[in-house]
Amino acid sequence: MFFARFSIAAAALIALAACAPPGQQAESGAGATGPIKIANVNAQSGQLSSLGQWEHKGVKLAIDEANKAGGIGGRQIKLDLFDSQGDPTVGTNVARKISSEGYVAMLGTAESAVTLAMAPILKDAKIPNITSGQSPKLADLKSPFLFLNAPTSVTFDETLAQYLVDDKGHKKIALISNNGAYGSGEHDAFLAALKSRNVTPVADEIVTPDQKDFNSNLAKIREEDPEVLFIGAEEVQSGLIAKQSRELGIKAIFAGGAPMGTDVYAATAGQENAEGSAVSSPYLSNDASEEIKAFAAKYKAAYNEEARMHVAKAYDGASILIEALKQTKGEGGQKLADAIRGVKRAGLLGNYNYDANGVGIHETKIGLVKDGKVVPEAAS
Amino acid sequence: MQVFLQTLIGGITFGAVYALVAMGFSIVYRTMGLVNFAHGSVVMIGAYAASTFYLATQLPFAVAIVVAIVVTGLIGLVIERFLRPLENKDFTLMLIGTIGFGAVLEAGAVLVWGATGHAVPSPVATAPIDLAGVRIPTYSLMVIAIAAAATGLLALFLQRTKRGAAMQAVAMDHQAATAVGIHVGRSNALAFAIGAGLAALAGSLIGPMLYVNPTMGGTLGIKGFAAAMLGGFGSMPGAIVGGLAFGLLDSFAAGNFQEYSELVTFLVFALVVMIRPTGIFGEATVNRA
Numbered sequence: 001m002f003f004a005r006f007s008i009a010a011a012a013l014i015a016l017a018a019c020a021p022p023g024q025q026a027e028s029g030a031g032a033t034g035p036i037k038i039a040n041v042n043a044q045s046g047q048l049s050s051l052g053q054w055e056h057k058g059v060k061l062a063i064d065e066a067n068k069a070g071g072i073g074g075r076q077i078k079l080d081l082f083d084s085q086g087d088p089t090v091g092t093n094v095a096r097k098i099s100s101e102g103y104v105a106m107l108g109t110a111e112s113a114v115t116l117a118m119a120p121i122l123k124d125a126k127i128p129n130i131t132s133g134q135s136p137k138l139a140d141l142k143s144p145f146l147f148l149n150a151p152t153s154v155t156f157d158e159t160l161a162q163y164l165v166d167d168k169g170h171k172k173i174a175l176i177s178n179n180g181a182y183g184s185g186e187h188d189a190f191l192a193a194l195k196s197r198n199v200t201p202v203a204d205e206i207v208t209p210d211q212k213d214f215n216s217n218l219a220k221i222r223e224e225d226p227e228v229l230f231i232g233a234e235e236v237q238s239g240l241i242a243k244q245s246r247e248l249g250i251k252a253i254f255a256g257g258a259p260m261g262t263d264v265y266a267a268t269a270g271q272e273n274a275e276g277s278a279v280s281s282p283y284l285s286n287d288a289s290e291e292i293k294a295f296a297a298k299y300k301a302a303y304n305e306e307a308r309m310h311v312a313k314a315y316d317g318a319s320i321l322i323e324a325l326k327q328t329k330g331e332g333g334q335k336l337a338d339a340i341r342g343v344k345r346a347g348l349l350g351n352y353n354y355d356a357n358g359v360g361i362h363e364t365k366i367g368l369v370k371d372g373k374v375v376p377e378a379a380s
Numbered sequence: 381m382q383v384f385l386q387t388l389i390g391g392i393t394f395g396a397v398y399a400l401v402a403m404g405f406s407i408v409y410r411t412m413g414l415v416n417f418a419h420g421s422v423v424m425i426g427a428y429a430a431s432t433f434y435l436a437t438q439l440p441f442a443v444a445i446v447v448a449i450v451v452t453g454l455i456g457l458v459i460e461r462f463l464r465p466l467e468n469k470d471f472t473l474m475l476i477g478t479i480g481f482g483a484v485l486e487a488g489a490v491l492v493w494g495a496t497g498h499a500v501p502s503p504v505a506t507a508p509i510d511l512a513g514v515r516i517p518t519y520s521l522m523v524i525a526i527a528a529a530a531t532g533l534l535a536l537f538l539q540r541t542k543r544g545a546a547m548q549a550v551a552m553d554h555q556a557a558t559a560v561g562i563h564v565g566r567s568n569a570l571a572f573a574i575g576a577g578l579a580a581l582a583g584s585l586i587g588p589m590l591y592v593n594p595t596m597g598g599t600l601g602i603k604g605f606a607a608a609m610l611g612g613f614g615s616m617p618g619a620i621v622g623g624l625a626f627g628l629l630d631s632f633a634a635g636n637f638q639e640y641s642e643l644v645t646f647l648v649f650a651l652v653v654m655i656r657p658t659g660i661f662g663e664a665t666v667n668r669a
Contacts, residue, residue, distance in 0.1 A: 050497070210642065212589070213394045213627075213631055214390075214634070215387055215391070216634045216636075218386075219383040219387060222382075223382070223383065236497075239591065240591070248386065267498070270502070
């Protein structure tokens with residue numbers, strides 16, 4: 001009897017020991033040898049998997065280059081890919097996994113909702129995360145371990161409002177956005193930018209991220225006959241909204257953030273429907289500068305497909321991480337987070353200069369969709 | 381008024397597709413007493429098969445639909461063949477089997493077509509019809525017409541042909557049907573194949589309206605299933621009414637309840653099912669589960 005009780009207690013102790021704080025057994029000190037483990041977490045399946053696959057290709061390109069050039073002080077970087085399925089619940093499971101398996105940093109995800117769910121776990125485990133999400137809620141977390149490789153929606157939409165209202169003089173603006181993490185961030189940021197210009201939207205329709213039929217919402221918008229229709233949604237949904245708008249005879253200019261600069265948007269909407277859409281983005285095209293041209297050529301050689309913003313920002317994020325790792329000599333934790341914050345880099349998306357909230361880039365440019373591709377506004 | 385009519389158009393178009401999905405669920409259920417949880421994934425395969433064929437060959441869209449129906453019909457036969465040993469032995473395992481097939485089909489689609497998906501250009505390029513400010517896309521009219529024709533053909537098959545009558549007999553009492561010499565297994569296989577064919581039809585039609593990707597079957601499957609429940613599970617007229625009702629409910633909720641539309645849609649659905657558990661055209665006799 002005593003023995004039985006003792007063995008139960010022993011088993012309980014062992015179980016407790018197995019639950020040691022995550023990251024404890026990680027080999028991340030300055031004197032460590034062996035590869036440095038970096039996790040890339042992105043949707044590899046599900047509706048948002050196209051983003052995840054682009055992100056991974058961009059990250060891999062940067063890491064492969066660094067490894068070829070000798071790695072970090074002679075140590076190679078080991079990049080492992082995790083599928084978040086674009087699902088916050090899956091994301092938190094992955095966050096626990098990477099914090100218990102000795103990863104020094106995480107790159108991704110492309111979905112704000114997933115990154116938001118993962119952030120508290122990564123913060124506790126002191127694992128710096130460079131994300132491709134751009135919801136203002138990410139910056140609001142003020143986590144010292146969370147960094148964005150792109151501007152937040154606030155910057156995107158401020159630039160967009162400036163172009164539409166200040167430069168073009170549009171006053172009749174309608175909004176349609178979904179209530180997901182990205183869509184609601186876009187909605188709030190654009191509405192705030194309009195408010196600061198004393199413009200009240202003529203319509204403000206909210207849809208669900210899963211919605212496919214927008215006839216009802218768009219019929220209401222059509223009654224107001226807006227000059228501009230702001231769309232705050234991901235690539236596919238933005239495309240469906242644009243397509244159904246034109247079917248209903250809405251003639252407004254479509255305007256939105258980075259998703260509307262993708263070919264997925266143009267293909268879903270149909271090229272003639274997407275024509276003329278105004279896009280606010282830090283990365284307009286593959287020939288915006290000499291650096292970007294060189295990068296696009298390199299990317300095409302590696303993967304035989306065209307580069308795009310998601311690839312470029314993932315590449316930028318990975319490059320910043322590599323630069324910071326070189327400074328810490330492969331060490332993770334607080335030291336790595338501080339090093340990332342200190343990196344000043346002229347990247348593909350702009351000049352990175354991290355603020356206290358982890359936002360690195362503070363401006364975007366305006367482009368227009370022409371023949372399914374984005375061209376800088378001034379040139380059109 | 382314009383908003384109301386426009387909402388109606390959207391609701392009926394999507395409702396017609398839900399009705400097709402619901403009919404696929406119902407025909408398998410009435411014959412075998414089984415809910416085929418792989419049905420949503422079969423819709424997705426149908427969408428892929430039709431759109432890939434259409435984009436690759438540039439042949440008329442109707443040909444692509446027929447190809448998709450044949451492809452998924454075969455998949456339906458395969459699923460039924462795998463489940464046949466369990467028929468009338470272990471019902472729960474059969475249910476789980478269909479869930480497993482759903483996962484297999486989704487993973488298979490990722491392997492064959494990749495995870496990204498593709499957009500399908502509309503097969504009818506004409507401008508929408510303008511009726512006093514209410515715009516009706518010509519493609520929507522085509523979807524509604526094809527769905528109606530398919531429904532009519534299916535009704536004719538079930539009521540006027542020997543095979544159809546045999547399927548009805550199996551649905552009513554499979555033991556008695558066996559006693560009079562009807563091959564129950566073959567009848568079930570036919571039900572699965574017809575169900576899969578309907579799924580393919582729904583998938584091919586919805587492809588150009590949406591974006592074809594491996595996970596598109598999830599929402600369509602759930603809404604089609606809910607539509608079938610709403611109309612009365614196992615009833616063919618029920619599936620049609622349920623599909624249209626669900627499409628309209630979805631559409632009007634979107635306009636009036638904004639971000640709460642999904643919540644409202646399913647709350648109304650839950651209420652209806654609570655008040656009338658057998659659905660609108662519920663047939664208590666088909667319950668073999």
